[in-house]
Amino acid sequence: MNMDPDNPPLLDVVDLTVEFATRRGVVRAVEKVSVSVAKGETVGIVGESGSGKSVTSYAVMRILDRAGHIAGGSIVFSGVDVRNAREDAVRDLRGREMSMIFQNPRAALNPIRKVGRQIEDVLIQHNLADRRDAREKAIEALKRVRIARPEERYHAYPFELSGGMCQRVVIALALACQPQLLIADEPTTGLDVTTQKAVMDLVVELTREREMSTILITHDLGLAAAYCDRVVVMEKGKVVETAPSSQIFRSPHHPYPRKLMRATPRPGVQLRDLLSDDAARPAEDGQPVQVGVDAKPLLIVENLVKEYPRKGEDGLFSRLFKGDDRKQEEQVFRAVDGIGLKIMRGESVGLVGESGCGKSTTSMMVMRLIDKTGGNIFFDGENIGDVPAREFARLPLRKRIQMVFQDPTDSLNPRFTAVRAIADPIYRLGDVRGGDAVRARCEELARLVGLPVELLDRFPHQLSGGQKARVGIARAMALSPELVILDEPTAALDVSVQAVVLNLLQDLKKSLGMSYLFVSHDLNVVRLLCDRVIVMKSGKIVEEGSTERVLGAPEAAYTRELIDAIPHPPV
């Protein structure tokens, strides 16, 4: 730590301990954490979920919830003892001296108030504007975060703006009072890579030009490396390493950052490399199921189209913003616009694109969960596209196409135990009958996906994210399907868990001879798992080819843009 006596740090946290009173007694979320942030410095706090990185920042802002309290240590922010300050003194600090950007920008904005008004509220609250010039200053704030047409966006409600746009408004709110410290808690998680780059570049530029200090809380090592001066790595409530970011990535001292580094998917590594040496590697299967690339593809999609009716196009808002030049035939929105793809037996194909590009809609149509508007879907020679989605559930074909969902929490019924979730498809479509036989099959599946058998009787909320993901995978594998659609199966997981799950998926594919359609926005993950990649944009396929070719020498400008936007740790 740079302890320059002439230039005391703006924020100095020493031996901070935070405890939470829970039903099982007192839990120490943060233990003896020391972090200091100098003026103008950008410090990254990196750690996986549950490492205490967010709790640390909440303690600094003194916004811990009722069960939590600061049990030890000190927090000094530009000479003010935050830990012992009176509530009204801290309230004065918050917003004016230090402010925060949260993970979900939409949740941080009031949904029924115009964004311009929300900025005005902050300005007026802190006496930086009065009723007369508030509007002007709010528009200026929007202009500073590079929102196009700020005079019009002033009147927009949060739901009318995209995720990246909302985050810009939140940044405008956070910077409105010219604070000295900005705490950004996973500011770009859930945003697309290109949006992430734009938002992070903006944050760095704005804070540099005002000589502000920034604390960037993230799980993404690459992001921290690209934007921070110094990185603090946390594990289980403790700081395990503090070092300049260039150094921590070249020669981490502690095994934990080394493990994190290793588990982060990046160019030039194989799937196996993600696992640490001491972690038990899945046994290499002696002989993978022979699935010589068949001449006949397993799945053929031809000219697939999905249209949704546009809503509310005649509103005042649309007339104001889009002008009245829209053509009459644009009454429908084409989410998927005539795409075609093929998947061979035993092949894994990556479907890549940013949110709203139609990749999920495509996978839902192939999955026969929603009906198509036009085109054909052939599965193993049978035209499954013409069967209505509601009836498809009862067909024997159903068991041959399964899916692993994006959010492991959302995709498990909170009132079903793990074993009941896995057994559900077996009871409905499987050929195993009888309680004991089904139980035995579930235990076999649990072992297959590496889920401890004694966890099978737990409810989802008693399982960790990785364990829930395994339950979801076991459920999808229960019927030995031929095609599995993986809809960002690791997006909600920590990198170290992601590494294990990706390896598991690869092993399962080999031993069971399945084909994968891997839907993802993360090119690094796709690189590891897929033979072929299809890049989608606005419902159309922009590029298609072998993974090496597409990621190594992209032809389409959009693919290049996607690849360039990924932050990489300096290896």
Add this chain to the structure above:
Amino acid sequence: MTEPTHRAANGSGGTAVVRSERSNPLLATFKHARYVIGENPVTGLAFGLFVLLCVAAIFGPYITPHDPLASNTLDALKPPSLKYWFGTDQLGRDIFSRVVVATRLDMAIAVFSVALVFALGGISGIAAGFFGGWTDRIVGRLADTIMAFPLFVLAMGIVAALGNTVTNIVIATAIINFPLYARVARSEANIRREAGFVQAARLSGNGEYRILFTQILPNVMPIMVVQMSLTMGYAILNAAGLSFIGLGVRPPTPEWGIMVAEGASFIVSGEWWIALFPGLALMLAVFCFNLLGDGLRDIVDPQRRT
């Protein structure tokens, strides 16, 4: 997280199946209930009152000191004493015995009407929220129509039209509570309509109706149970209200509403105990069910179990 697990030989198959301690749901629920009650003494109080009401409802006629229907004109209008704990009414009937015996009738009306409205309103609400479209429109408009009437007046109308019987009180109480159940169930089912686990159930080969009953219903249950507890108190009040104005239960049947109605005319002349004690019983019952709602939610919600 590290619960002790023990192996139990499975009787029928003979295979050893590992089961955690949690797999005995009854025991787990009991433990959890004990925890919730211990954590919140108000919930404990509500449960205590509930047990008291149940005892009175089940054993009422066997434990009362006097016959609730026997009139004794010599002891008419006696204030509370050791012999008559709550005093006697104008016919010399023991008010304590009548209050205790009336519990069964009032509870029965409440339980049956709540069960009826739960079945009707809950199921149609869940179907409305899950299927949307026409089902939603029909159920929604039906609920709106009922809500358009002043509810107590509607109940009066139903009882007057269908006939002055206890069954019709149950039906009337169920009908006026229908919108509450349908709306709560609809919104709860609606937010889960496109949830990941519902999609996953479709992939597992479940039909829409099976998803409705096996996936959606168990998730809507906690909030419905709370709703049931809250409307229970309201149903008791409603039944007593109808009896008070002379609909439904007829004298000399002991019923809290009638007893309050009968005692009302004597308050002016100073015999306060005739109306007070049944009124107090009514108040306690409603109070008990309202408090019970919060505690029940904590017990039935699996998220609260850690």
